[in-house]
Amino acid sequence: MDLTGLFQHIVSLSLMGSLLSIGILLIKRLLRQKLSANWHFYIWFVLILRLFIPFSMPASSQLFNFFPNYQQASSLSQKLLPSSDQQAKATTLQDFNNTSSDLEPRITAGNETTKNSPIPILQRFNWNTAALIWLIGVVSVFFYILVINVLLLLKTKKLPRCNVEGVIKILEESKSKLKIRSNVLVAYDVTMRSPAVFGLFQPIILISPDIVEKLSSEELSYIFMHELSHLKRRDLLINGLTIVIQVVYWFNPILWLSLQQMKQDCEIACDAAVLASLEPKDHKKYGQTIISLLEFLSEPHWGPGTVGFIKRFNARRIIMISKFHKTPLKWAIAALSLSLIVGCSSLINPLNSTDNQQNQKNSAGQQTANNTTIPKISSDSADSNLIVYKNPSYGFSFNLPLDWKGYSIVDSQWQGMTFGGQSGESVVETGPMISIRDPRWTKQTPRQDIPIMVFTIDQWNSLQQGVFHIGAAPIGPSELGRNNSYVFALPARYNFAFPAGYQEVETIIKSNPLKTTETTQMHPDPTESLLANMMIMGQQGKVLFSDFPVKTTTIEDIEKLWGKADKTEYIPSASGQFATYSAHNIVFGINKGDQIFEVRSYDSRIKGITLKMAKQVLGTPAYDTQINGQEIIGYTTNSQFKVEMIFPQPTSSNPNPVIDHYNVLYPQGTVNTMANYPGRQW
Structure with a gap:
């Protein structure tokens, strides 16, 4: 993290701890004459325990639903991590063959597409500077x-x-x-x-x-x-x-x-x-x-x-x-019970009150969606007092007041994190987030967006079961509605910075503006999503399912979390030492300064990618060679990093081989000025 x-x-822990502190003070006052001095002291340990517990548990409770929602500002220029659920190649793959180092959200209004401005300075200050x-x-x-x-x-x-x-x-x-x-x-x-x-x-x-x-x-x-x-x-x-x-x-x-x-x-x-x-x-x-x-x-x-x-x-x-x-024992039990009730309440991740009812609608015949597509957007008026945003691809519409005429759509992604582990938190799920932008929004005066997170039914159920979480806050997204394929949700604390117009957005959301329709659209091949994720991660110098980027990571950083490598060997043709971590299916390339210049992934989750699919989805590779019984194709993600995919060489009996492994390379990290070596390019 x-x-x-x-x-x-x-x-988040501070907020929960503050509520618990107030609760304990009320309990102490309520039972002031009933408790001994020792018990007045002991009940504070519930607060100590709460502030040292680094996670929250999901449960059907709405104790904290009245707090202002928070969600990190979402855009593709921020950290996007991998999963099997991404926007289809229509969203991102056109950018993959470019060498530009920035990958900004698209703003779509009608049939027009423009570049979005960077994240507002205020939002960066609120968290990065505040941290x-x-x-x-x-x-x-x-x-x-x-x-x-x-x-x-x-x-x-x-x-x-x-x-x-x-x-x-x-x-x-x-x-x-x-x-x-x-x-x-x-x-x-x-x-x-x-x-x-x-x-x-x-x-x-x-x-x-x-x-x-x-x-x-x-x-x-x-x-x-x-x-x-x-x-x-x-x-x-x-x-x-x-x-x-x-x-x-x-x-x-x-x-x-x-x-x-x-x-x-x-x-x-x-x-x-x-x-x-x-x-x-x-x-x-x-x-x-x-x-x-x-x-x-x-x-x-x-x-x-x-x-x-x-x-x-x-x-x-x-x-x-x-x-x-x-x-007396009865008062001690009463004080401890009340303290634990308040303390456990602050451990709970509140859910939407309709979750149980909605989960019953999730029948066994529903199709699992591992991918999504960019919707075709249309706008028309449902009645004289509303502007209606329609998204037929996902099967929902959203009612807006008349002064939102001329709104735009910002496409970005949400990311689902695991609850830690040997290598810390990692991203296991992502999906689209559609933000409806106020037409009065400007770079100088940003206004509150209306963010709508799109989950597949399986993703939503996994989120409620605690398989992953979104953001650092213990409060999860709140459901706005669902159809037979998707759940639409509002990010937790989406308006944490209280930008201009946030109160108007709250009023709009309270009017239940989202309406759903059944959708029969076939979901794209999940391999396309996997390839899209690989390129998005490549923009950050990372491979899928790993949080160690090239360039900014050293072997010491890895050893602190994973320990010593199973083996380390020098490979002259690859210009560096390579450390193998078999349990993680990862190999790191290390230069003389202990900097990681290459990360190779042998993860089994990429084994569905074939050579033809990679070229079909990502286009003609910038690098394509056959050597030592392998075909290696490469794509440039930006000015710093490149992605290579290694396949067995096609044969008459195996014309479309499955990927063996792939890597993200930082060419500048292989330069050796002392030996006058310009470094690897692929």
């Missing part, structure tokens, strides 16, 4: 925390240790009461007015010598027991996890406030742990110790150390101490 995709995923800002923030906050804690660590090593026999005896007695065997030191720090414990592996209790002098032995034992309880409860580790969350989600004030509340609850839960180890008659004395310390208190430092006795909520702590009790 790239930086932008990672940031989009973080934003960069987020990363800078993460690094800055992390560096700040690191510096503060390194300085504190260096400081603690220089602080004088307490060797007073009476104080050490009180510490050992406190450890004995709590059954703690770890070696814990006491250090004097005149700047640390509030007692604190610091260090995961070599814990040190930091305490002002003024506190040691002015408090009685009994009061000092209460302080030590409080700090030791943090060690026993592993609060330092938990505090470290909350700091990681604060670093990653530094932009979300709701999560920051919630985690601060969690730290306060941690202190009160620690008080409860001390009280549980004391006799009831000593509870009042413990509370009086807190009161006597008020004049020494200060806000805690931000670090892995857990600082007790925080001034801001002492009143709440004293109330808890005075009413110390254990939570």
Whole structure:
């Protein structure tokens, strides 16, 4: 996943975490008098768990359907990845024989076709630039925390240790009461007015010598027991996890406030742990110790150390101490159940409410579509108040208001990703996305499009079953309608940037403008789609079913994810080392700078391509030769990359051989200036 995709995923988790935080706060308030201090703290772990879970589960729920939809801006100039479902060659193959490096969406109005403008700067800023800002923030906050804690660590090593026999005896007695065997030191720090414990592996209790002098032995034992309880409860580790969350989600004030509340609850839960180890008659004395310390208190430092006795909520702590009790089992179960309900709700990927009904319509006799064609577009008025866009190829129409007269159509693609794996996320499905563009749209003032994603029935069912997902958001596309062959859906969060006209588009969509008709059109051969995908991926320097592009990938990048190659050998005729990864059916060509200049794919999913079909679909190859019992044909995708397909040489018994493998080549990566070698061209 790239930086932008990672940031989009973080934003999605942040949104879900914010909702969960609010839910937990409401539960705590609702059951405030029913829950003990420990349970007020424990329910925060549902939030911690949610923020560390990197995926969402599909389910029939509409809890989050009211959020603004989001979808990455879609165009062929952006990242398009392979699948068995693409637009037919009428959409893209005319561009494959050109050497232009850009592949822009087509805008079609009536029978006219023009080039679309690049993605608006605002959209690029909203995610790419925002992701960069987020990363800078993460690094800055992390560096700040690191510096503060390194300085504190260096400081603690220089602080004088307490060797007073009476104080050490009180510490050992406190450890004995709590059954703690770890070696814990006491250090004097005149700047640390509030007692604190610091260090995961070599814990040190930091305490002002003024506190040691002015408090009685009994009061000092209460302080030590409080700090030791943090060690026993592993609060330092938990505090470290909350700091990681604060670093990653530094932009979300709701999560920051919630985690601060969690730290306060941690202190009160620690008080409860001390009280549980004391006799009831000593509870009042413990509370009086807190009161006597008020004049020494200060806000805690931000670090892995857990600082007790925080001034801001002492009143709440004293109330808890005075009413110390254990939570009845029924209230503990109620609090945990409510927290889990809210937490699990934020794990759910909401679906359209009609999904179950529509799935029943999916009969066994329906034809599976692995390919689509570019529709013939027509416009006419259904009534005096509407403009109607008709798409007979897919079998749907879309009603538009009169002020959309002169609209245009932008053809692009959606992409379906797997949920990770050994090599990270990869694309397994793609399909057409038809965007109806407002006639008032200009390059200077972009307006909201109406994007319509087209799925085959099988693709839609796979999406609902969680076989793949679209975009980083946990919210999937919402169904607009379906016919016997296709499902039409609205991308999730399509209007995330809130461009001009987004409210008008929302109003149009609420009027149920999409109407469907049955279609009997035969689907094109899926091999055409496969070849189209190969050329689209070639534009990016990639082969199908692999996310490692030539030029920008090094062998080190691959080894981090896949490990060492099964074998690596030098092939003089190919001008480089070649590393074979048999489990992935991939071979990488590596130059002397460890740069990947060639990727070869032996994937079984390309084995349906024949030599005649390749030439028929892609046209006359720019390179065609027969050598060593093979016929190699090549096509130029753009100024940087080329695609080669290797077939067995045709014979009288096998005049139309099936592809053996194919590769994407970066010729510039084979240049050797030291040897005066101009590099491979094919």
